Amino acid sequence: MKGNGRIIEYALSTLARRKFKNFSVAAVFSVLIAVLSSILFLTHAYKTETLKLLDNSPAIILQNMSGGRHELIPTEYIKTLSGIAGVGQIAPRYWGYYYDSLTSANYTLMAVDEGMQDVKLIEGRMPQTDTECAVGRGVADLRQAGLKDDFFLITGAEQSVNLKIVGIFTANSAILTNDLVVMTKDGLVKFFNMPADRATDITIEVNNPAEVSMVARKIRHAFPNSRPILKSELIRTYDNIFNWRGGIVLTMFFGAIAAFMIFVWDKATGINAQERQEIGILKAIGWETSDVLTLKFWEGAVVAICSFFTGLILAYVHVFYFNAQFLAPVLKGWSVLFPRFEPMPYIDIYQIFVLFFLTVVPYVAAGVVPSWKAAISDPDVVMR
Amino acid sequence: MIFHTGVLALVVGSLIVLIMAFFSVALALKIIIGWDITKSTAKQLLLERQTYLVTTIMKYVMGFQILSLFLFVYTADDIHKLFVGAMCATGSLNANPIGWSVLFAKIVIFFLCAMWLAINRVDELAEDYPLVRFKYKYLIALAPVIALEAYWQLDYFLGLRANVITSCCSSLFSDEGATVASSLSSLPVGPSLYVFYAAGAVEIALLSALLMRRAGRNGAWLRYISGAWSFIFFVVSIASIISFVSIYYYETPVHHCPFDILQKQYMFIGYPLYGSLFGGVLFSMAAAVVEPFKKIDSIRTEIHNAQRRWTKISIVLIIMFIIIATWPIIFSNFRAYG
Structure with a gap:
């Protein structure tokens, strides 16, 4: 039995001698790893970002349902709601979607509320009169408008509403505010022609987190037509959506993994006369089959480790420096006005683990039989 | 799915x-x-x-x-x-x-x-x-x-x-009512503490006895007992991790999860903990499993040497495991008893 160190040294020298063949395997492997890890990194970045945002969302969002569809909610509900024990702050929210035919994009129109004043993400200020508005960076760029410019929206009656941009949300908050147009409550109600006693939904805080589901149950009892949406449910749902998207994209690449296994098998099987002779000589000078197998193991390990790290670095650059331009549209979802989202560089050990399992295990499995075939070659046959 | x-x-x-x-x-x-x-x-x-x-x-x-x-x-x-x-x-x-x-x-x-x-x-x-x-x-x-x-x-x-x-x-x-239980029921801390250390002491004593035994003497039964005891020790250890090792690491009396110690916030201590336990038990059991093959002349000496090697590794790993499990009990601020 040779020392492992010597065998590794020898493995490195054999790899160097067949540069092109090994390089081609490593290159293909690196690209495969880069693609798969991009998917994992990006999914994870979206997940963390979304969950972080949801952290600030209210404990319960109450929607009104009619005919199985979401409807405007009567603001008089608030009186009953505040009577429920354990309920903290209650606030009606006014918002809606607006399709802008000029720029073919959907905007989210929202009434300014108390909580928003804390958001120090704005250049300019929040709207104070009905003719003022604050817009997200994406909206401003699309309309090529800046501070103090006019901003008009067309109401259902084909009349336009002229607003003055008094604030633009900064780019750091893009994921929250990119497609946002913030108006005053009265301006928004008038624009959407909403009845005075209705809101889009109601947010409810609960003082004790352990009581949230109890409060939700009571609300549902009081208003059987309503739908309380809990923060925990939102988190679960988003988590699942991103898992699902990442999983689907990953599944599409299983074909690529299988193709790669065949490629590895093929490359490893096709050893030429020279290699065979080399193994023959090794055995003639006293190497055993198990030593040659160890040699083959190290050759594979060197290629796998190099490719693994190259792939990881490629994916890191792709996702965190180039904002995952190849993958983002698939994972992000569908919308015209995408926020310019810069994923937070973060690598989880768990992801590396999953990646290792998805790539190195198939690679090793594909190489076992060919390397054994090479290892059993007879010295006398190959040197004849 | x-x-x-x-x-x-x-x-x-x-x-x-x-x-x-x-x-x-x-x-x-x-x-x-x-x-x-x-x-x-x-x-x-x-x-x-x-x-x-x-x-x-x-x-x-x-x-x-x-x-x-x-x-x-x-x-x-x-x-x-x-x-x-x-x-x-x-x-x-x-x-x-x-x-x-x-x-x-x-x-x-x-x-x-x-x-x-x-x-x-x-x-x-x-x-x-x-x-x-x-x-x-x-x-x-x-x-x-x-x-x-x-x-x-x-x-x-x-x-x-x-x-x-x-x-x-x-x-x-x-889905009302269909929520999942999120913790494991566990054994009382006091008695499991004694059982754990008793089982550990027996395990180490058995392995040491095997090491000290002179070559050639017939003592296959001791090897089998030690193998079987390793299994018991494994079960006791897992129960102990759930019962008290976990709460000392988490420093909270109700958190008995055997998995969280693998996480970053507990310094990945779960890996050396489980690694030494699995390794120690594994080598001790392996030494017992190969015992019957000593009947065969051609490998008797090899088996004997391998057994001694594995027993030594096993003792080291199990002592390591016990130290890691005991560490927080002595050094953490948490006390399970007043």
Whole structure:
């Protein structure tokens, strides 16, 4: 039995001698790893970002349902709601979607509320009169408008509403505010022609987190037509959506993994006369089959480790420096006005683990039989 | 079914392990039928060479099984957010109780593979491969277990239903009462503390007695007792980790999760903890498993040497395990008793 160190040294020298063949395997492997890890990194970045945002969302969002569809909610509900024990702050929210035919994009129109004043993400200020508005960076760029410019929206009656941009949300908050147009409550109600006693939904805080589901149950009892949406449910749902998207994209690449296994098998099987002779000589000078197998193991390990790290670095650059331009549209979802989202560089050990399992295990499995075939070659046959 | 990258990796990994296992079963059958060490035909030579292939494959299978054990626990931990009431891997496993069977099966397979490799090791040390038939029969018996585990794992993941918002109403209310328990019931701290240290002391005493025993003396029974006791010690240790080691590491009297200690916030202490326990028990059991083969003349000395080596490793690992388990009890600020 040779020392492992010597065998590794020898493995490195054999790899160097067949540069092109090994390089081609490593290159293909690196690209495969880069693609798969991009998917994992990006999914994870979206997940963390979304969950972080949801952290600030209210404990319960109450929607009104009619005919199985979401409807405007009567603001008089608030009186009953505040009577429920354990309920903290209650606030009606006014918002809606607006399709802008000029720029073919959907905007989210929202009434300014108390909580928003804390958001120090704005250049300019929040709207104070009905003719003022604050817009997200994406909206401003699309309309090529800046501070103090006019901003008009067309109401259902084909009349336009002229607003003055008094604030633009900064780019750091893009994921929250990119497609946002913030108006005053009265301006928004008038624009959407909403009845005075209705809101889009109601947010409810609960003082004790352990009581949230109890409060939700009571609300549902009081208003059987309503739908309380809990923060925990939102988190679960988003988590699942991103898992699902990442999983689907990953599944599409299983074909690529299988193709790669065949490629590895093929490359490893096709050893030429020279290699065979080399193994023959090794055995003639006293190497055993198990030593040659160890040699083959190290050759594979060197290629796998190099490719693994190259792939990881490629994916890191792709996702965190180039904002995952190849993958983002698939994972992000569908919308015209995408926020310019810069994923937070973060690598989880768990992801590396999953990646290792998805790539190195198939690679090793594909190489076992060919390397054994090479290892059993007879010295006398190959040197004849 | 949950389309999660970890789940997909586990399922694909199982599939590959399964293919490798059944490939080696096919080779094993061929070897069992055709093996005759006294002949020197081309066929016998090929069979001897194929044993190398089987060994290599089994080493990989075992490596993959260890990884998949950790990946499974990790994944169960990662998907706990999808279930109402689940707070860590325990909750995810409770969400579809077959998950526990998968976990146990993975641990059992890990030990079975390790025993196979131990037998294989002593067999390779002998010139005439005396254990070939036995070890390949063992392998054929092992394959269905691996298949069962793969099936359970698939069943577990297919059976998971995430509690997400549906279009009609909040899932919370359609699912009322179906939340999962998120903690394990555990043994009382005081008595389990005594049982753990008593079991550990017996384990170390048995192993030391085996080391001190002079070569050649007949004491197979001690070896078997020590092997069996290792298993008991393993069970006691896992129960103790759940019962008191965990709460000392978490510094909270109600958190008994055996998985959270693998996480970053506990400095990954779970890895050396479980690593030393699994390793220690494994080597002690391996030393017992090869005992019956001492009957065979050609490998008696090799087995004896291997046993001594494994026993030493086992003692070191088990002492390490006990130290890691005891560390927080002495040095943490947390006290389970007033």
